[in-house]
Amino acid sequence: MSTTTTTLAIPGQLLGSTSKYQPGPGTHIHESNLYASLLGSVRIVHPAAAPTTKPTGPVKRLTKLSALTNQSSSSSSSLKKQSSSPDQLPTISVTVSAEDNHHNKKREILPEVGNVVLCKVIRITPRQAVVSILVCGDTVLEAEWQGLIRVQDVRATEKDRVKVYESFRPGDVVRAEVISLGDQANYYLATSKNELGVILATSEAGNTMHPISWKEYRDPVTGLTELRKVAKPY
């Protein structure tokens, strides 16, 4: 990854024209120029070196109607993308990294739509599981954010047969994806992918269990199994 740390930036500092760079985190556009919006070091990532992201797991099947419209237009837009420059431009970003910051403080980040988060189940109802988000991406969150896994977002198939108490129990640690900023209090999360679901569960006897199938955990001491929406181990 060819990242070049060039300079330090303070908010409002001119970084360059939008024709030369793509805006990354910590920057903003004003009158077709890019300016820093954070205090930190400037990083420029060249697209050739940027890690190619491939979708992990099966892509959610689209319903027919939207698939049709999406295909026709997305093929054209992806073609456009190939030819047009924006994606080829290096991305410029300003980051506050721990080593820059002399008092070694982590910058607060927010869960974002599409992020994979780790959370702990607080309580369950027949309609939803209320969780508290602990980790977003690789960052442990400072503030407490509450999330909600609704029954229809637990898994991708046979949604109508999902029962929340057969998927989560209070105290479980769950890997989930943020699907919406949700309402005033909760982020909406989903575990409808193979690698999402419960990653750490405790049995009724209080022992840490290990997964044995896509929907079961077993207590190694008592030998009893319990139902969960199990995350596929990496």
Added chain:
Amino acid sequence: MTDRRRINGPAGTTIPPIFEDTSNKEDANSVKGRTRAPDAVRKMFLRTGVTPTASGSAYLEYESSAKSGVSGIKLSCTVHGPRSLPRSSPFSPHIVLSTHVKYAPFATKQRRGYLRDPSERDLGTHLETALRGAIIADRWPKSGVDIIISVIEGDQDRASSGPQSDETWDMMNVLSGCITVASAALADAGIDCVDTVAGGVAALVQGPSEDTPPSVVVDPIPSEHERILGACCIAYLPTRDEVTNLWFKGDLPASEMDLYTKLVENGILASASASKVLVDCLKDALA
């Protein structure tokens, strides 16, 4: 029904003691007036990261006046957040900014209570207006940030028994400091801002004698001038060349628009000076 267990103070209000200033009488002329040039601001000291438990913090101090008995400004700002909003508040696609400006009880000549009085709330609203233009609010949906400023020492002439109207001009000085210090603390907290907003004050002052025409000075200390006819406090974004908050107060005839323009221009000049300190401070914090 009187409380007999304690020794109570007098029932009515009392007057803070005023001591006769002997130095004032001897060399009244040497330190009475303004010693700085009309376009020079006081020296200031700014540092970020003073409160380790807060997400961001800053401390600002103005040089005290050459005149004895006049204290400078000392401000401490902490930024908490971004953090989740309380459950009762409605959904917000933006960061919810809340600003609190509080004078310490001992910050001014007359003691301040612990509850915020209207002038402190007013300062908070001014500060909010100034900062709201600077932060990029849509980067932080559903979250809130608290900006808390404690005025440890507010610009006041403790020695003089001067008229109370000085207080309003002091408020402008404090507000300009609040804007600068909050801007530094926001940058320290890592909250996206379009620019480093800085505050500055300019005033129209009466000359030494009644006959001289009024002149415009930056960063006024009320006790250094005979009379302040009007003042404005400006929050300025230096790289964008924009003003996020303008607060003018005074008594200016409409025919003298040039005077008003000059006042605002000088306010921007003062803000630009404060901004230089701010930028240097932030660069120091990075290095």
Added chain:
Amino acid sequence: MASQIHVNLSPAELAYLHASLSLTPPIRPDGRSPDQYRPLSAETGILPGTNGSARICFADGTEAIVGVKAEVEKTGRRWDDDTIFLEGGGDDEEGGDKEKGSTQQGGNKEWVELTVEIPGQRDDDSATVFLAQMLSEALLADGGFVERLKINRGWHWKLYLDILLISPPLSYPLPLLSLTTHLALLSTRLPRLKSEGDEDPFFDDDWAAAPYLYPRDKKARPPVTLLVMAVGNNIIFDPAKEELAVADVVLAVSVADVADRKGKGVEDEDMDVDGRKLKLLSIRTVDPPSRLTPPGVPNASNTAYGHASAGATQQKMPEARAVESEAVEGVWKAPRGGAKLAVMGALVQKVLQKGGVADEVLDALEAVDLS
């Protein structure tokens, strides 16, 4: 704060509104011209128990009443007075020292207490406090006002201004409250003083003989605060709630008539008999609610219009916030940053110019029949 007044407008509506208000001449949603005020009905002297009162009802249904009450209060001795007494040894020594500052001969700003009550808001809410401070700031900036409250050396009038918005705050209530306060103060009368000198005050019972606080024959008038906003290059007066939602900058400008008395530090010019001379008392920036409006999504990045799902790119950068994009024509984006100095200057200039809106408003208020 103005930003607390909730506007339920979609990004598309905001973009449309902004576009129509930026045209030359601007097209306002209610068809007014840029410097036209909303029609209003006003009456004064509606509350018999007060020294002065007024009620104004705007055409959009917002209504405010203001009652002014005055009480006689003993003037507390200030520090200066005290020291004078100690040194001079008696009340007879006036003059000399008294010329030091203007406030000494004049009044104290604590003699005026102004409260604003807005339904549905706490009275210590900062928005309400801001309104009250703005209105009292304008009132007190005119130093002659508190001077008039002085009865003699030992006594003064304490004036209570209670401003009540009796309808829900449909739009930012500042212009309404300011105009109502103006009228209430104009109609305020204080009982005629019968006693003389520094003796305890004694007043005339005859209400008909009570003089006005703002004497009719003189030109002195209470200040008015005007709300002005700018969208693009247009300056719009008395904006409605919807218009505020797309404002670039909002200013509250307080102006008053120059009184007969000669202001200090102002070159004395001959008053023209017909035209009034305005003076600028205060300017405050009001936080425009437009900064808190939801942004629109341009078609280019809308998944419903064939843009590839943003999920993949955001996984790459967990810190990436809402993707920055350049302004697209017709897509609403909440304004960032402040206003150019030239725009602010133009706003103030427009208020103060001769025959401008401030003039018009003051003329209209003068025409209100005072009972």
